[in-house]
Amino acid sequence: MSPLSERIQEYLPLLLTGLWRTVAVSLLALFLATALGLLWAMMRTSRNIWLERPARYIVEFLRGIPILVVLFYIYFVMPDMGIDLTAFQAGIIGLGLIYSCYIGETFRGGIEAVDRGQVEAAKSIGMRHGKMMRRIILPQAVRISLPPYGNNMVMLLKDSSQVSVISVAELTMQGKMLASSTFDNMTVFTMVAALYLCLTIPLNIVMRRVELKMGRSR
Amino acid sequence: MIRFENIHKSYGHHEVLKGIDAEVEKGQVVCLIGASGSGKSTLLRCVNGLEDYQSGGIFVDEQKVDAHARSIHDIRTRVAMVFQRFNLFPHMTALENVMEGPVQVLRENKDEVRVRAEEHLRRVGLADKMDFYPSALSGGQQQRVAIARALAMRPEAILLDEPTSALDPEMVGEVLTVLRDLAEEHMTMLIVTHEIQFAREVANNVFFLDSGRIAEQGTAEEVLTRPQNERTQEFLRRVSHLM
Ligand SMILES: Nc1ncnc2c1ncn2[C@@H]1O[C@H](COP(=O)(O)OP(=O)(O)O)[C@@H](O)[C@H]1O
Numbered sequence A: 001m002s003p004l005s006e007r008i009q010e011y012l013p014l015l016l017t018g019l020w021r022t023v024a025v026s027l028l029a030l031f032l033a034t035a036l037g038l039l040w041a042m043m044r045t046s047r048n049i050w051l052e053r054p055a056r057y058i059v060e061f062l063r064g065i066p067i068l069v070v071l072f073y074i075y076f077v078m079p080d081m082g083i084d085l086t087a088f089q090a091g092i093i094g095l096g097l098i099y100s101c102y103i104g105e106t107f108r109g110g111i112e113a114v115d116r117g118q119v120e121a122a123k124s125i126g127m128r129h130g131k132m133m134r135r136i137i138l139p140q141a142v143r144i145s146l147p148p149y150g151n152n153m154v155m156l157l158k159d160s161s162q163v164s165v166i167s168v169a170e171l172t173m174q175g176k177m178l179a180s181s182t183f184d185n186m187t188v189f190t191m192v193a194a195l196y197l198c199l200t201i202p203l204n205i206v207m208r209r210v211e212l213k214m215g216r217s218r
Numbered sequence B: 001m002i003r004f005e006n007i008h009k010s011y012g013h014h015e016v017l018k019g020i021d022a023e024v025e026k027g028q029v030v031c032l033i034g035a036s037g038s039g040k041s042t043l044l045r046c047v048n049g050l051e052d053y054q055s056g057g058i059f060v061d062e063q064k065v066d067a068h069a070r071s072i073h074d075i076r077t078r079v080a081m082v083f084q085r086f087n088l089f090p091h092m093t094a095l096e097n098v099m100e101g102p103v104q105v106l107r108e109n110k111d112e113v114r115v116r117a118e119e120h121l122r123r124v125g126l127a128d129k130m131d132f133y134p135s136a137l138s139g140g141q142q143q144r145v146a147i148a149r150a151l152a153m154r155p156e157a158i159l160l161d162e163p164t165s166a167l168d169p170e171m172v173g174e175v176l177t178v179l180r181d182l183a184e185e186h187m188t189m190l191i192v193t194h195e196i197q198f199a200r201e202v203a204n205n206v207f208f209l210d211s212g213r214i215a216e217q218g219t220a221e222e223v224l225t226r227p228q229n230e231r232t233q234e235f236l237r238r239v240s241h242l243m
């Protein structure tokens, strides 16, 4: 075998394309999950049962299915219904849907943790529901939800490795292919793990900073 | 200005207001007194629809208050409220708190509102605290911001629910001073309070609420100095013991 440094240089480009795809899948799924999560949270905290119920059922339903099955469903079953998706798109949608449930619950917890007095104060100056949510409740709920949201971000990033099962060539998938062609499991998977840490450690640090800053302005 | 006609209100089977008839006239200060649990907060909250009532009617300038109707938003812009626990918006500065209603709800011009909001904050003695967040203010200062927030809506009346009860004793005075000034300018106010001395000074009328009924009402002098009702006498004796 060639020296370690040479092997690292040889593997790195392939793993970096995987890393790039991991970042892309995670970011796009995070956008989807955040937007949908916000929607679920607003629906679930509304007093209108025609909003509350559907959101509750959707969230419970999705949370009851393993990620892999959701991914298979979107990638393999949707085409039968006439919706053709690339593996990349299916991965983003599947991951985004699943995480919209976790993030939605996080936001809901945040909304419910906002002091009841805030609702009354907002109402007492004549605010309607929508504006009250936007201007008074959500800004406070977001602050409260920030730490668990950060955890969700890191978990989503790690769970993005699951989309390899529908052949998205992200970091884990690239590692697996590289390992099976070189038999250099040790080096390859150490590099894969290190590359994940290159994402998750800075993410954790940033989250902690933001939390501190947010905590101060209260 | 605010008229109560035979108001009944229950939480489940528990009847909290048992037929309230009373009126707050324009420019009057009315103090609402009574033991804890007698229904004072509930009565106040019915006026701006934070609670609904089952029968009777509350009228704000002849407009009937219905917590579930669209008109409630309009009534709330005309009748402001000050809470026991201030309820300032913690993510906004004092100035932003005061500007929020006029800008966001009344859709008034932001620059004009700012000038007015600064004036209100100055007048409650907070000229140097405008850009502070509530967390950096004392209880007394927060409550004064809350009063400025209410005034900024240019309300026809203000409801105040025990505005000094959550304050440390040394801060009660500064809030009462602000309220005294408002009373002198004939701001219509309905104030729930345990500050009997304050009520004596500023109230035109006093309502004594006893288990969901107005047991006695009249001028401050009549109710607080020469109460006729036994329950009122007993209540005043108990409160004055605490002083
Ligand atoms: N949201 C509620 N649900 C059930 N009972 C309530 C609620 N709010 C108040 N009550 C009851 O109504 C009565 C009057 O309460 P309140 O108006 O707060 O009295 P006060 O302000 O005079 O102390 C009390 O017995 C209280 O327990």
Ligand SMILES: [Mg+2]
Pocket: B040, B041, B042, B162
């Ligand atoms: Mg009360």
